[in-house]
Amino acid sequence: MRRTFVLLVLLTGVGMVVLSCTKPGGSAPDGKKKLTIAVIPKGTSHEFWKSIHAGSLKAAKELSAQGTEVEVIWKGPLREDDREQQIQVVEGFSSQGVNGIVLAPLDNRALVRPVEEAKRAGVPTVIIDSALASDAIVSFVATDNRKGGMLAADRMGELLNGKGKILMLRYQEGSASTQDREDGFVAELKSKYPGMELISSDQYAGATRDTAKRASENLLNRFGDEVQGIFTPNESSTAGMLLALQDIGKAGKVTFIGFDTSETFSEAMRNKQLHGIVVQNPFNMGYLGVRTMVENLLGKGIEKRIDTGVTMVTPENLDAPDMQTLLHPPLAEYLK
């Protein structure tokens, strides 16, 4: 029994030493008040979230240089894409008393309670990337998906000179962001290009590249001979459609506009198999998320909805420097 206690005491000692060694060095004496902003992504391993991280650090760096000391704490859910874990992270920050939270909610309903409780505890929240079904937020900083769909329709109309048969493969039922893109595409096509006919827009690609490829094959089997233009609203549906087109040797023969980035897409654009991709700007989303929160904390007026921008990348402008920064944000500069 005595040995147990000796062991415990020893463990305590070792624990303390180890723990105090790993204590972050950020606790320098604060001259003036420092704003601590917690940024909570949906996960941490995807490129998209790394861009958001880098953007938020850029904002902190800039603001600190302008005289408002800002520290960004980056923390994703312990298990990626797990709503409960993300809730725990939000709760942890609100009781820790950070100055503000910038959150990309995994679900528009499940995260409402912790965000509202954080507000009650005096911690405001800016929502980025995906919407939250609550009025208790400072602002919603995200891609204007509808505008993204409209950009795709404009590009399509331009390339086909306003006439032709168009096919749109939807992403998945119940996904709000992609539905906005699809709606924007259809609305713009109908209002601005009456000469273009939407011959199929009721099929869904499903969650993965694989399901998207199968759906694409079925669609191309049916409409392959008459279709002149194709639009797909996200990464997996674009990748699946591209694979299906390449398989049947049709890639390059139809005008194809996709959404989101990937190395494969850049390659396909160089081979003229893909004629444009609509690209979001996650780096800017992270940047504006933190900036908006800080401005709110400093008492400045805040827009309730902030657009982080969508851009059409084409084979022609692909290698322009600003497009390259968009496709490859300067992660290394901010993420050590």
Place this chain on the structure above:
Amino acid sequence: MVAEVTPNRWWQFSGSIQNWLNWVGPILGLVLVILIFSILMESPGRYLSPFNLRIVLAQTVIVAIGAIGMTLIIVSGGIDLSVGSIIALSGVMTALLLNAGISPAGAVAAGILAGGVVGLVNGLAITRLRVVPFIATLGMLGVARGTAKWLAGQQTVNIPETWVNELLVTFPRPAWLLVAPGVWITLVLAIMAAVMLRNTVFGRRIFALGSNELAARACGISTDRLKVWVYALAGLLFGLAGVMQMSRLRQGDPTVAVGSELDVIAAVVIGGGSLSGGEGSIFGSLIGALIMAFLRNGCQQIGWPNYIQEIIIGAIIVIAVAVDRCRTSRSAV
């Protein structure tokens, strides 16, 4: 009947010291964790504030209720890997019934019962089909998870506003409750389970079963029936954990709690439970669950990245068991 008294009295005899050690170890661990974080924290006042305590307690509830059930199973010498899936299934079930217009009490009861049924099936597979618990419940992990996704149509099931949503809020509605209603429910259940495990024939039989199954059978205990009871009872508790999870998310989510069976098992093991059966206590397991919750909360508030948390929790599990082994090998001499 006379033979049955023997394990009972043996326990009561050495119980005082054994119990005391079972208690003190985990509690010391918990105090240690809180102490270390308070020292490291820039603002320990916040870490120890009532607000943060309320949050940590509410976060512990799901693992804690699961750990009560798991303690019964582990003491009986078994294991249940399907906890996470049962949580998802019963949450989805409750959400679907709430949407179908069933009264909240009815829906909650059905969710708990769903967990009980899954536990019952586990117990039957183990006793009737002679499948070892690890495999039987590993199978159920897939079956229950799949069923949850199927019932939910592979989507989350949003629910209307009812009192079920209030079970685990940080600010309880009648403010005199101080902590979320779910925390009180957990406490009451824990006391009931502890009394049952320690002071009833049923509880003593579970210990006997886990200590030596053959001996227990020789003593006239119907071990198969007892096992089915244990798994079904634990299943009810896992079902309740699922209701709590749904209440926190305010939706039935078929993909929630993946891997949380390991949290639950870790809580029991940190609390002094032995995977070879016959050892473990409800309060130890609760403390185990609290240790992990405080660790997570503390790591986050200090600003450590997730991987440090995972490493620390992993190390603590091994250390806790090592300390336990060291202790039991001493007392066996």
